[in-house]
Amino acid sequence: MNARFVIKNMSIAFLAQGVSLVMGVIQSLLIPKLLGVTQYGYWQLFIFYSGYVGFFHLGLNDGVYLINGGKARDEIDKSLIYSQFIVSVVFETLVAIAVSCFAAASGFGAARVFVLICTAIFMVVQNAASYVMYVLQAMNETKLSSYSTMVERGVFLVPLVLLLALRVKTFEPYVIAFIFSSTVQLIYCCYQVREFPKSGFEGWPIALRESIASVRVGSKLMIANIASGLIVGVCRFAIDAKWGIKTFGELSFALSLLSLYTAFVSQASMVLFPSLKQSKYSEIKKFYVHARDTLSLMFPAVYALYFPMMWLLLLWLPQYAKSMSFFVFVLPICVFDSKMDITCTTMFKVMREESRLLYINLVTVAFSACGVLFGTYVLQSVYVAISAAVIAIIGRSIYSEHFISKRFEVGESSIAISEVVLTIVFICMTEVLPGVIAFLGYCAAYACYLFAYKKRVREIAGMLRKI
Template sequence: MPLNYRSIASNAFVAFFSQGISMLLSAMTALLVPRVLGIDEFGYWQLFMFYSSYVGFFHFGVNDGIYLINGGTPRSKLNKRAINTQFIIVSVFQTFLALILFFAAGQESFVHERVFVLQATAVFFVLNNLSNFLGFLFQAMNETKLYSFSVIVDRLSFLVPLVYFLFSAEQNFESYIAAYVISKTLCLAYCCYNARDILTAGLNSPKTGVHDTAVNIRAGFKLMLANISSMLILGITRFLIDANFGIRVFGKISFALSLVIFFLTFISQGSLVLFPALRQSGKTELERFFSNIRDLMSLLLPLIYLLYYPMVWLMDLWLPNYQDALNYLALLLPICVFECRMDICCTTYLKVLRRENWLLLINLLTVVISSGGALLGVHYFHSIHVILASAVFGIVLRSIVSELLLCRIMDAPFKGRIILGEVAITIIVILLTICVGHGVAGFLATTFTLSMYYMSNRRTFIHLLSTVHNRFLLYKKR
């Protein structure tokens, strides 16, 4: 079945629009909240955001299993009773786990601020995982727009109190966390409303429901572990910084990472749109699209390095207290290039081809490599630069190895020259920021480097643009 490029484009437009709102909100959170909160208060806010990013893995793969098994299945053909039964089972189980975390946090000898962060995370735990259950289901049914609108509801319902807090100079980080939890509550309510035909379809027997849930866990557990290990590449880095350098340094590093992560969140919407469409495509179309999307990312992603300079100039003026964090940003910037390449191309195709084992293995090896370097950075070098460089090295290596594996699976040529060019640009940009700084000289040198990269690969990129142009003209005529 050929890909419907117009449908993909339509879904992608709504997805990127929703993430555009998320990106705006993330930018406000990253740029304005630090000016209102003190460094310690901002650190606890970032600690909550850090913890909350991992609660999605305590569904043990149920959501990922629903996504994999039902990918490409329209709502009309969905077994709604089975899905509803699983939703009830997951709801009870998630509530049970969250209650354990909530009461355990109150028993431990943490300072008050950490107790509040942990208990708020426990509440967020249930709301997030249940809304993601339905969100994954919408994506699997190729109803990506519904998922995107749920993101809009979530983000806008947090934006309103955030604007109020910023204008009133609210300096209590607990208020920001409470508003964030309430926004996720409204997101869950929206998802439940749009899944009301599924959630009112009746229930199967508990035995059948447990069996179906176990099937989804078996299907999604490896993918969930792969996702966990992917997040641990940066997660272990942040944990070690918090444990060894204190909440202030953690807050500054998290600020730099937040600038990277909200960009990644925006770009990752491409993979959400592509997965259900690619699941319905034949081998020939999969191979053709793989070649095109890979070349497109090689064309566009390196331009991110040029954005670094105006971003740093503006941030330096706006947040002078976070100048240390901006110095680390150049070292983290390659994550935008290679993590986007990994997420949109490699991870999506490995899921479509049901190669979760390979995805898990590659991610686990990357965690081992980056964690080993991070531990050396903590205990031997006592250097944040070494810790961050280890994570970046792991992410770059993972992207290259995954693409090489996919090329072998799909019998496609591995474009080592382009990959080598991207790695060379990355090294040059990092060296320029260290030796020259982020002034005009660095910007001009980076521009020259990128020009050489595009000139050396001009035939590939010209052919790509011609192919994309012809494809959309073809579907427009239809």
């Protein structure tokens, strides 16, 4: 594996996601300031639903990605790629029409109907853009995929600033601007593969056959990804059903800020897969061990950022004080979900263990759902419901590391258990102690954590210097 090439691509990916991160922070801090809790709740409902539109490509995008991962542009079958793209767009357009008709006849209320119809439109646009981005990533042209993210975020900034300047206090124009930015992203992506349509359409029999083959390969990974989102998503569904749009919006505000971080970190996985797919087994195993330990040592530093972040957010958005109380319980998602995405999910894809990943995620969703329903309808506690989802995510990360370590025949790291203990220490300190004392106490605990593994810290630092 060419470490310098990977780092270059990763740097561009992080830059693109950095732009997205800044935009997301602006979006998360300014939109709720203007909209109010209920209108912001509907905006978050659209964002929430749009997170699941990937289900409707049925795994086609993932299949194309897995089948063609590691192939250069001059090696990939352009006509088959283009033909499957046409099949995907036609299918999703039909689904969007069906969803829109259902929404119009449902009687859900004007705001929810608007959200559903816009989600259907967004589904067609975003899944088409996602298809091309996956093709670019498969060809190891991740920088072009990253640039498309920058284009999409940059385009969204223009109407967002205008809407905020005009103090528009209804959520609908923001949704339309969001869809428009994804449309521009799709146009940009299609321009980057403009030679593909010139290869011709294979005809419907071949296009459908190849699409079905890609769905068979990618459906497990797609369902695994959807299931991964549902681990927390089932909690949000339950809270919306039990406590309504206001509490849903308050929780979603907390989760939206966390999702910015996890999306930023997940860019590493996007870059690593095609590079690892071309690497030797020994290199893959070595990478896994170093990545696992490095992330376990680095990511808990996020907990220390909780204290200044909460202070600033409470100054800016005092009406979201309840959202801040959710943060301490959901912050471990940043640590364990991000680590799962970079190390374990990437390894499962490289090893073509999509079935195992699917099984793990489905079991995790089941545990999360049981805990969430118990917390929501038996104990009637939002905090218990959230904690159940977070505990499920932590358990998934620990089991996945155990499975991959066993598969690679490498020793399991004791750092993982210490990481869980450190997480419990953070939550207890935050809930029991005053803010400043809790901050200083956690910093001391984290310093002790690093000191306990000082030998491994030195090894990792030396390895990074060589790169």
